[in-house]
Amino acid sequence: MADRKTARGAPIKTPVGEQDGIDFSIIELFFFAYRDFTSDPDEILADYGFGRAHHRVLHFVNRRPGLTVAELLDVLKITKQSLARVLKQLIDTDHIVQLPGPRDRRQRELYPTEKGRALALALARPQSRRIHTALGDSGLGNRASIELFLKAMVNPELRAQIDILPANPTQKRSGDDHGEH
Amino acid sequence: MADRKTARGAPIKTPVGEQDGIDFSIIELFFFAYRDFTSDPDEILADYGFGRAHHRVLHFVNRRPGLTVAELLDVLKITKQSLARVLKQLIDTDHIVQLPGPRDRRQRELYPTEKGRALALALARPQSRRIHTALGDSGLGNRASIELFLKAMVNPELRAQIDILPANPTQKRSGDDHGEH
């Protein structure tokens, strides 16, 4: 064990596979699918000097206008400092505006501008088209299965975040003040 | 238009939704699902001082032992310089070994060691468990639909990469020397 080079493990030449009891097919498919899924908006974002982080912020602010900073952090699971830069850029470029919270004026409610709405839609369009095509290709009527599967892939304790978003077919919204009335 | 602050666009208070003709449900589900899907291995990797990049390299080297550097770059769609760092670390920590290509000695064939194989399996295990649970939760017999959907989400010209990988049910491998003999 003196020489490091001779201590190297021997090469394994057999591929891992499903026989190891692991679902490699879907693991890989998920990787490739997500990679290409994000590539469409990435190209558009590059024209604005934005990145994926901007996309995510823009998306959720458009989906839940009036979102506070704390709520956004909770959805994105990033830190305040990470959010700060991209949010500032989106505000400076007039894609997002902040309004003081009506009940608690410490809070900043985030709203898209018309410009921000337009960009969010432009980014979502190719993704939606890809999904639509994939649903078609893989046989119609799979939509419900796909939704159930994807939702089941999310950590159970985080599925609440999904249910807050509008127009999800798995639940009905009872009111806009998502409230503890 | 002298003052910038007054030139700000007005806040839009209505959420975007499916009525805009865009499949926001699945877009979001895909984001959340992928986020949590990668969180399991991320925790394990942190113990080794590795990141997601190491995971991907380790994964594909285990799936296709003997892969050359160029082939790996093509699968991962990153640059040589980006790969260099993580690959070097994986070699230094004895997870991967390099052998000169038998036909072309300029090439470096990449193989996992026993240690590398073990880590790859440890990383894949929670992901596979999550998939298995999700398939169960969303009703058995969806597996084929899910695979078709995910595959259809991948850019058509890149689906060839998937078919190269072992034990994919959509094709049969004709030989191990993937060769133009």
Add this chain to the structure above:
DNA sequence: AAAATACGTCAATAATGCTGACATATTTTT
């Protein structure tokens, strides 16, 4: 009045990607 909260910001650091340039070994072409 004091404490807690929501947010903003400054500074430093890390992981992962990028481009460009150049070196070395090896194979292919001329």
Add this chain to the structure above:
DNA sequence: AAAAATATGTCAGCATTATTGACGTATTTT
């Protein structure tokens, strides 16, 4: 045999997106 192309490695610098820690300010709660 010489020249060109190829596969890989490496150096240097840079961008993006994330991290942690610390501190300031406005506001609300205790």
